[in-house]
Amino acid sequence: EPEVTQTPSHQVTQMGQEVILRCVPISNHLYFYWYRQILGQKVEFLVSFYNNEISEKSEIFDDQFSVERPDGSNFTLKIRSTKLEDSAMYFCASSDRGPAFFGQGTRLTVV
Amino acid sequence: ILNVEQSPQSLHVQEGDSTNFTCSFPSSNFYALHWYRWETAKSPEALFVMTLNGDEKKKGRISATLNTKEGYSYLYIKGSQPEDSATYLCASSHGNQFYFGTGTSLTVIP
Numbered sequence: 001e002p003e004v005t006q007t008p009s010h011q012v013t014q015m016g017q018e019v020i021l022r023c024v025p026i027s028n029h030l031y032f033y034w035y036r037q038i039l040g041q042k043v044e045f046l047v048s049f050y051n052n053e054i055s056e057k058s059e060i061f062d063d064q065f066s067v068e069r070p071d072g073s074n075f076t077l078k079i080r081s082t083k084l085e086d087s088a089m090y091f092c093a094s095s096d097r098g099p100a101f102f103g104q105g106t107r108l109t110v111v
Numbered sequence: 112i113l114n115v116e117q118s119p120q121s122l123h124v125q126e127g128d129s130t131n132f133t134c135s136f137p138s139s140n141f142y143a144l145h146w147y148r149w150e151t152a153k154s155p156e157a158l159f160v161m162t163l164n165g166d167e168k169k170k171g172r173i174s175a176t177l178n179t180k181e182g183y184s185y186l187y188i189k190g191s192q193p194e195d196s197a198t199y200l201c202a203s204s205h206g207n208q209f210y211f212g213t214g215t216s217l218t219v220i221p
Contacts, residue, residue, distance in 0.1 A: 004154075033209060035211070042211075042213040042214060043200065043211050043213075043214065045209070045210065045211065048208055048209070055208065056208050091154060091155075093209075095209075097142070097143075097204070098143075098160060099145055099157035099160050100145070100157070100202070100209055101157070102147075102154040102155045103154055104153070104154045105154055
């Protein structure tokens with residue numbers, strides 16, 4: 001069964017460093033999303049991406065964040081200068097307008 | 112960003128009890144309503160997708176209904192089991208976007 005894969009599963013980084021979270025969506029899907037969940041809090045929408053551009057983004061998705069689809073298969077989330085409060089589980093999802101399929105998540109720990 | 116509300120926020124039930132949760136969503140530009148089951152440390156698992164007013168879906172002991180006119184969906188679990196303990200998320204899609212609710216955390220006590 002096709003699945004969304006995310007790498008790495010766990011990333012520890014120092015405050016102020018850049019991180020890139022990688023996602024490989026399901027191959028025929030056209031809509032891509034990043035969500036995050038800070039420990040003990042609700043799921044938060046970050047950004048959606050369609051047709052090689054951002055279609056919507058939340059207030060959380062400020063200038064520190066960017067997304068790319070560099071090669072037609074990967075979908076990356078970059079955080080330029082990480083803050084302690086960026087520590088969370090980051091989930092990538094893709095869909096073809098049906099149910100979204102989620103990856104297993106990347107646990108980002110900023111120290 | 113549209114507001115999708117779920118209630119209750121958390122629920123503790125005894126094994127064998129039946130239970131239900133609510134998801135309310137805006138009706139503008141509505142396309143579909145999704146229910147997900149999210150166990151701790153795992154990624155969300157899609158349970159149901161419903162698009163039409165009056166839709167009902169069933170998967171084992173879990174079922175869901177959709178009312179698009181008033182903007183709500185119910186998820187029912189019959190005869191809860193400990194393995195049903197999870198967070199149940201709903202999401203409504205409007206246009207090309209998904210909007211998630213805050214989730215209902217269910218704990219089934221053996």
